[in-house]
Amino acid sequence: MKRHLLESADLDRDDATLVLDTAAQIDQALAGREVKKLPTLRGRTVVNLFYEDSTRTRISFELAAKRLSADVINFSAKGSSVSKGESLKDTALTLEAMGSDAIVVRHGASGAPHRLAGWVRGSVVNAGDGTHEHPTQALLDAYTIRRRLGRLDGVRVTIVGDVLHSRVARSNVWLLTTLGAEVTLVAPPTLLPVGVDSWPVAVSYDLDAVLPKADAVMMLRVQAERMNASFFPSAREYSRRYGLDAVRMAALSDDAIVMHPGPMNRGMEIAADVADSVRSTIVEQVGNGVSVRMAVLYLLLGGNA
């Protein structure tokens, strides 16, 4: 493993598999226990440096670090020195001077974790940067698929929605293909990046044509404000063409699963009865997120003096 987890490309197939296997062993070790805590990272300090509000991701990382007995500091940009104009670099150096061993960073600017990694000695974990990547989300998605379907090699994963602005989609494309899955992106052409043809994926504009062949369908959150920038004409039209409702879900094969990184827009990209169906792994994904993040923190921090 490299010292940082900045993007899915930091993980080769062996590394990615190691993270998933480690998460599985942690799950197994903690299953049914009263004391859901391990002493592994006792005395290490993990800083959650969040420049964007994301309660769920922050809590997930916080829980992961605490279950490994690390000290956790939550540093949110709002109401801190950052809102007084402190630069990312100064903030990073300040946190390091206070003894942080790892910085988990969520930032609105693509590449901010890369910059951070150049300034600090500790490990940097990307918890979502702009429209670039969100590698631990992809790891937890891969973990969820592997748990439900038993494998990743050859699994057909369809990712539907705002690929253009989605760090979740980018991270999943690289990680899932590294792990041998076949990825198909489905979106209106306006929500696919120019240059997507160079990605190792299939691209379709037609959800109905793709669904019967999918083993896993991952629905991306679509923000209504994209409508105002004419990425699509209306929420209704988007939902009609690219939303997953019960009728479409019926076209899926028997074992296929439905995923969503959350938070969901029920009624927009996913219908409520789909989100709550037995195919849905949405709640499971949240739980798996903690295990996968524990695995990442252990592998990045456990061995570093």
Add this chain to the structure above:
Amino acid sequence: MTVLVKGARVLGGDPADLLLKDGRIAAVGERLSATGATVVDADGLVALPGLVDLHTHLREPGREDAETVETGSRAAALGGFTAVHAMANTDPVADTAGVVEQVWRLGRQAGLVDVVPVGAVTVGLRGERLAELGAMADSAARVRVFSDDGHCVSDPALMRRALEYVKAFDGVVAQHAEEPRLTAGAQMNEGDRSARLGLTGWPAAAEEAVIARDVLLAQHVGARLHVCHVSTAGSVELLRWAKSRGVQVTAEVTPHHLLLTEACAESYDPVFKVNPPLRTEEDVRALRAGLADGTIDAVATDHAPHAVEDKESEWAQARPGMLGLEQALSVVVETLVEPGLLDWAGVADRMSVRPAAIGRLDGAGDRAHGRPLAPGEPATLLLVDPAARVPVDPAALASRSRNTPYAGRELPGRVVATFLRGEATVLDGEAVR
């Protein structure tokens, strides 16, 4: 000051001596001698007419922490320049006779290069109404190049009026070609890499669409048009087409667009963030070919100093722009001379003769540039050692800023001396002051 330059290869030709006296070239020939003259040994050095930059950001007034007229002038002289056009996007904007005269005076005080102010096309660079172009033209700064650089004059009607209006004083509008509606939030060239890096794309079409529109407007109203920092293969094609139709269009390319590609963005280091963005290998090849065949008239640096805090940040938060004055000639040697695309006469043409002509500095007046290195002409020239390869050390730059994209690179061609009207501004590779 009398200077005897011994054994320089004028435009790369056979070695000759040049006698510089009273601001002019007194003689060119073999085995010249002059008692009391400062002798400069130019064995192996190439003599070129002083370089003219059509596109420099000197940041004064307003951001003297990033650059001043004086520090920028020194950087220019060290790069072999004898004239630089100072862009108008200062604070306050150079949109009145008062501001352009202030910049012009600061240049005179520094005395290292001719600082030729560029006037803003529109008031405050806002693209709404014309600035007092005539007043700037008639001022002591004698402005001939007008540009809203940093912003595109995107309103087609306003652009047409500007093109027409400056005809009255032989001016030219230098357009920053960027359709703003296509580049909202743009961070880098739009393509495979922007898709992967998650940085908002700046499509080539946003540049090309404006160039296409403007050459048609220039032709329609019979005006001169200059296109700033051309960055795409498509732009070169459009310029070639326009020139073949007789449109009075000229264009410039920056050193960084001749050398670097969008691959630099992989590091997310904003030292490589620039507007227009670094493009693809294919674009770089087309730009070199376009400069070699004359479709692109000039190399212009777009020297854009930025304070450390404006670059040591997230990519999206960083200001666009990079330094260029001190390495421009080296980059041209690396990308065109050494590969055989351009000879030294070609370098003189693209970096001195043609930019001087575009800026109307090519006459016989007191700020003549781009003139032949012949007896009777102004002694405004430089000597470059083409064999020297120099590693670029940001800390050693004369610019007040450090945002060079060439840090750590070894580039060919070291400017040994620069003369402005017979006075040395650089000797032995050092600025005289």
Add this chain to the structure above:
Amino acid sequence: MAGSREPAASRTSTAGVLLAPADVARVVDRMAHQLIEKAGDALADLVLIGIPTRGAPLARRLAARVAAFSGTAVDVGTVDITLYRDDLRLRGVRALEDTLLPAQGIDGRLVVLVDDVLFSGRSVRAALDALRDLGRPRAVQLAVLVDRGHRELPIRADYVGKNVPTSRAQTVRVHLAETDGTDEVLVTEGEGR
């Protein structure tokens, strides 16, 4: 990595065979008899918990022999101690192995930890820490195939297959058929593990 697999060819001329395959089987049998004898009436409560890597198959073998000799089936489990180690920073991270407890758990039972080599005692300490988080056994004992001395903690084994005086500079390697293709215990000079 402790007990890492290595090809037979890497055995140097200084390698001494401490236990041959037949010796290993004999030693395991003897340990099984000792377990039965010492557990007495508590045999039904016995849980053998192997410490991966080689403690796990060793625990299974012991359980099988105990069952064969006593007619009483014995529960087996494994506890991976990696996440409890206090020397991760020195040794680096490694892949985790199984932690599997019998369905009835370990509360109130007689737990015997099983490992291949007892050296510093740090692995056993980590295993004790792990057990504390997993339940509350009535008693915990320790069985090891080889005790090579050099303890750094106040820990001793209740069942020892073979005591081997070693120097710190020597390395003791246990190979088991399940993990290494053959049963044997080797002592090599150097490396100091």
